[in-house]
Amino acid sequence: MSARTVVSGGLVVTAADETYADVLIENGRIVALADRDSGLAASWQADTVIDATGKYVLPGGVDAHTHMEMPFGGTTASDTFETGTRAAAWGGTTTIVDFAIQGVGHSLRAGLDAWHAKADGKCAIDYGFHMIVSDVDENSLKEMDVLVEEGVTSFKMFMAYPGVFYSDDGKILRAMQRAAGNGGLIMMHAENGIAIDVLVQQALAAGKTDPRFHGEVRHALLEAEATHRAIQLARVAGAPLYVVHVSAQQAVAELAAARDQGLPVFGETCPQYLFLSTDNLAEPDFEGAKYVCSTPLRPAEHQAALWQGLRTNDLQVVSTDHCPFCFTGQKDMGRGDFSKIPNGLPGVENRMDLLHQAVLDGHISRRRWIEIACATPARMFGLYPRKGTIAPGADADLVVYDPHAQQVLSAQTHHMNVDYSAYEGKRITGRVETVLSRGVPVIRDRSFVGRAGHGRYTPRGLTGYLD
Numbered sequence: 001m002s003a004r005t006v007v008s009g010g011l012v013v014t015a016a017d018e019t020y021a022d023v024l025i026e027n028g029r030i031v032a033l034a035d036r037d038s039g040l041a042a043s044w045q046a047d048t049v050i051d052a053t054g055k056y057v058l059p060g061g062v063d064a065h066t067h068m069e070m071p072f073g074g075t076t077a078s079d080t081f082e083t084g085t086r087a088a089a090w091g092g093t094t095t096i097v098d099f100a101i102q103g104v105g106h107s108l109r110a111g112l113d114a115w116h117a118k119a120d121g122k123c124a125i126d127y128g129f130h131m132i133v134s135d136v137d138e139n140s141l142k143e144m145d146v147l148v149e150e151g152v153t154s155f156k157m158f159m160a161y162p163g164v165f166y167s168d169d170g171k172i173l174r175a176m177q178r179a180a181g182n183g184g185l186i187m188m189h190a191e192n193g194i195a196i197d198v199l200v201q202q203a204l205a206a207g208k209t210d211p212r213f214h215g216e217v218r219h220a221l222l223e224a225e226a227t228h229r230a231i232q233l234a235r236v237a238g239a240p241l242y243v244v245h246v247s248a249q250q251a252v253a254e255l256a257a258a259r260d261q262g263l264p265v266f267g268e269t270c271p272q273y274l275f276l277s278t279d280n281l282a283e284p285d286f287e288g289a290k291y292v293c294s295t296p297l298r299p300a301e302h303q304a305a306l307w308q309g310l311r312t313n314d315l316q317v318v319s320t321d322h323c324p325f326c327f328t329g330q331k332d333m334g335r336g337d338f339s340k341i342p343n344g345l346p347g348v349e350n351r352m353d354l355l356h357q358a359v360l361d362g363h364i365s366r367r368r369w370i371e372i373a374c375a376t377p378a379r380m381f382g383l384y385p386r387k388g389t390i391a392p393g394a395d396a397d398l399v400v401y402d403p404h405a406q407q408v409l410s411a412q413t414h415h416m417n418v419d420y421s422a423y424e425g426k427r428i429t430g431r432v433e434t435v436l437s438r439g440v441p442v443i444r445d446r447s448f449v450g451r452a453g454h455g456r457y458t459p460r461g462l463t464g465y466l467d
């Protein structure tokens with residue numbers, strides 16, 4: 001007989017429901033839920049019982065935007081698939097979707113193979129891949145069809161970073177047309193990189209070299225303009241569109257206007273835009289470099305529009321865009337020239353906790369927390385209902401969450417392989433206690449009991465968000 005686990009006594013929270021129920025797990029899958037008052041669970045035979053009394057039982061988090069060991073800005077993101085997925089598990093995330101990169105002049109296949117080689121046998125939790133398309137030609141367009149069939153069903157393109165990942169509008173349109181035909185989802189980094197590069201050169205020539213100028217040159221209007229343009233291109237192509245790491249209130253307004261017209265346009269934001277601001281970028285002694293990412297942090301008044309977008313469903317997903325670079329030895333490559341600071345923030349471990357704090361702070365409801373962090377990312381990227389919910393047939397990716405525990409976020413205690421925390425000193429109520437991945441404990445009572453290689457590559461279906 002296969003091992004059976006029961007998670008008992010907790011409040012099971014999904015995007016749809018909150019019920020006191022016991023959860024029966026067999027062969028890594030959820031096989032039944034029994035309402036507390038039904039008495040049904042009394043007849044269940046179990047090898048292991050996890051007592052969740054007084055705790056929440058949540059679906060494992062799905063982080064649809066990470067960059068483990070990504071070469072970028074002349075260095076490489078400091079979390080490997082091993083350290084980054086371990087940290088994700090500590091934070092209650094049980095699936096990541098990372099970005100494989102097509103090098104310019106290379107095939108999509110070569111990029112995907114390279115990312116498989118990095119991740120294979122290393123991950124503590126399950127993972128999938130999106131593909132960054134940086135060289136649109138006949139061959140890569142054909143490869144998109146093949147990748148969709150194989151379970152790489154989403155493609156990130158960049159209107160930013162000329163000379164690196166940038167695609168012009170013609171290339172973007174061609175890829176969108178292809179996605180309209182094969183069912184893939186185009187994910188857009190929407191910033192007008194050509195205009196931004198002019199402003200970067202002008203700022204540097206004027207002696208404006210500090211990290212805070214990163215935020216000034218990456219103007220909110222240039223995020224909004226690119227968002228608008230991406231929406232129109234997707235419309236012409238007849239393709240759905242998912243805009244990543246939305247930070248400007250004007251960009252939210254573009255998404256909302258498109259959605260009001262019934263267009264299949266979706267938006268993601270990240271905890272850094274919800275909790276941090278240009279005040280962080282302006283921290284003295286080059287400390288602002290810790291907060292350099294693109295799109296950039298915005299003045300704090302943009303946060304209200306992001307929270308509102310999350311409540312009104314004009315924004316659907318909160319991912320981390322986890323792309324950590326150490327302050328010493330990596331971020332400091334940009335002393336004296338903010339354009340040389342590698343772009344990206346750590347956060348894969350913090351997302352579920354920060355969003356729980358947002359529930360307590362009144363920004364979102366408890367079910368909306370699970371919707372934007374678990375269910376919708378799974379649905380958006382073809383992983384639902386296997387991931388992102390607690391229901392018979394779903395993978396037993398579960399988090400026992402203590403909603404009353406107090407913690408202080410800090411680089412001293414986090415598990416990400418990076419020498420600072422973007423949220424150093426922030427007090428959070430709530431903490432992950434136990435995490436199961438396909439029924440196997442990865443974190444048990446605040447100890448890591450997982451292993452590199454437990455996590456499986458998970459091919460994905462087409463986006464289920466249009467159904």
Ligand SMILES: NC(=O)NCCC(=O)O
Pocket residue numbers: 067189245292293294295321323343344345
């Ligand atoms: N966001 C960021 O600053 N770094 C990661 C790369 C990207 O997502 O554009």
Ligand SMILES: [Zn+2]
Pocket residue numbers: 189244245294295
């Ligand atoms: Zn991006």
Ligand SMILES: [Zn+2]
Pocket residue numbers: 065066067321323
């Ligand atoms: Zn990213």
